[in-house]
Structure formats: structure tokens, C-alpha cells
Amino acid sequence: NAGVMQNPRHLVRRRGQEARLRCSPMKGHSHVYWYRQLPEEGLKFMVYLQKENIIDESGMPKERFSAEFPKEGPSILRIQQVVRGDSAAYFCASSPPETGELFFGEGSRLTVL
Amino acid sequence: DQQVKQNSPSLSVQEGRISILNCDYTNSMFDYFLWYKKYPAEGPTFLISISSIKDKNEDGRFTVFLNKSAKHLSLHIVPSQPGDSAVYFCAASDTGRRALTFGSGTRLQVQP
Numbered sequence: 348n349a350g351v352m353q354n355p356r357h358l359v360r361r362r363g364q365e366a367r368l369r370c371s372p373m374k375g376h377s378h379v380y381w382y383r384q385l386p387e388e389g390l391k392f393m394v395y396l397q398k399e400n401i402i403d404e405s406g407m408p409k410e411r412f413s414a415e416f417p418k419e420g421p422s423i424l425r426i427q428q429v430v431r432g433d434s435a436a437y438f439c440a441s442s443p444p445e446t447g448e449l450f451f452g453e454g455s456r457l458t459v460l
Numbered sequence: 461d462q463q464v465k466q467n468s469p470s471l472s473v474q475e476g477r478i479s480i481l482n483c484d485y486t487n488s489m490f491d492y493f494l495w496y497k498k499y500p501a502e503g504p505t506f507l508i509s510i511s512s513i514k515d516k517n518e519d520g521r522f523t524v525f526l527n528k529s530a531k532h533l534s535l536h537i538v539p540s541q542p543g544d545s546a547v548y549f550c551a552a553s554d555t556g557r558r559a560l561t562f563g564s565g566t567r568l569q570v571q572p
Binding site: 452 | 549558560564
């Protein structure tokens with residue numbers, strides 16, 4: 348029973364490029380969450396999605412960031428025109444419909460040069 | 461505005477002793493609280509949770525206490541083991557909003 352799968356684990360981008368981070372939730376989980384952890388800080392909520400729906404995007408930066416969770420395939424967090432301040436660990440989590448307990452992936456570490 | 465606060469960035473205890481990690485919250489709508497443990501280069505893993513209808517929940521060496529009037533919860537680990545050395549995050553949610561709000565974490569070091 349695979350856990351939450353994130354890829355890539357490490358991603359290096361130059362300023363101005365695009366970053367795409369993918370997340371496959373645990374089997375049977377229909378809720379996906381994205382969190383960001385800046386160096387030496389805690390986890391900051393970004394967005395909460397169900398299949399084909401964004402439920403809560405109150406933590407998403409207003410520009411350059413977008414997320415989707417299509418009917419088929421993984422959830423994708425997309426960062427356009429990356430800047431150095433986007434360098435962070437991005438964690439995806441999923442939860443079953445009936446509980447709020449989140450199961451996290453191992454994270455994708457984005458480095459912007 | 462930090463709604464979940466962990467005021468101690470680090471804690472060091474001797475093996476076999478009790479570790480007490482503290483967490484305060486400001487949002488009175490929070491009704492579900494969790495503790496997560498995180499090792500370097502890994503994702504957080506769920507440790508223990510408590511609903512606001514309880515004031516204590518125990519699971520093996522881990523006990524979480526909730527004081528609603530003080531908006532304070534704590535995680536007790538006894539006896540502490542070197543393998544418990546990690547960063548511990550407190551998290552909270554309310555029924556109407558599933559997304560968890562996390563504290564900034566406390567780094568626990570258990571000395572052999």
C-alpha cells in the first residue's frame with residue numbers, strides 16, 4: 348500500500364523558469380493538500396483540493412502559483428517564473444474522506460539558482 | 461498572524477527522562493489537534509491526535525494533553541529514547557476547514 352508519492356524529489360531551476368511538482372495521493376484518498384516549508388520555518392498551508400476542485404487556496408500566493416487535481420492523474424503544483432525566494436521544500440499530503448488526518452509525502456525540494 | 465505557536469525552538473533531554481513539548485493556539489474554532497514528527501529530508505509523520513471533547517489521549521509512550529480554557533496543548537514522551545530525536549510539529553484544524561494549521565516546530569534532542 349504505497350504512501351503519498353511526490354516527484355521529483357529534487358528540482359533545480361534558474362530564475363524565470365517554470366517548476367512543476369507532482370503528487371499522487373494514497374489509494375482511497377480523495378483530498379490533497381500542498382504545504383511549503385521555507386528553511387528554518389514550519390509548514391505553511393498553500394492549497395487544498397479534491398478531484399477537479401480547488402476547495403481552499405487561501406495560502407497560495409496570488410501570482411505565479413497554481414494547483415490542480417485532475418480527474419485522472421496526479422495533483423500538480425505549478426510555479427511560473429520562479430524566483431530565489433521560491434526555494435523551499437514542498438510537501439503534499441492526502442487524507443481519506445472521513446478524517447482530517449493528513450499523510451505526507453517525502454517532499455519535493457526546489458532550488459532556484 | 462500565527463494561530464498555532466510553538467515557543468520553544470529546541471529541547472534537549474536525557475534518555476529515559478520525560479520530554480514535554482508545548483503548543484499554544486489562538487483560534488477558538490480549532491477543535492482537532494495533532495502532533496507530527498519529522499526527520500530531516502523526510503515528510504512529517506502523524507504521531508497522535510486529540511479532539512476538543514477530550515483532555516487527554518494516550519498511545520504507548522506518547523500522551524497529548526489539551527487545556528481548552530488556556531488554549532494550550534502538550535505532548536509528553538516517556539521514557540524518551542534517542543530515536544525520538546526529531547522536529548515535532550503541533551497542528552490544529554476546525555470542522556469547517558480541513559486544512560491543518562501548523563506551528564513552527566520544536567527540535568527535540570534525546571541524549572543517550
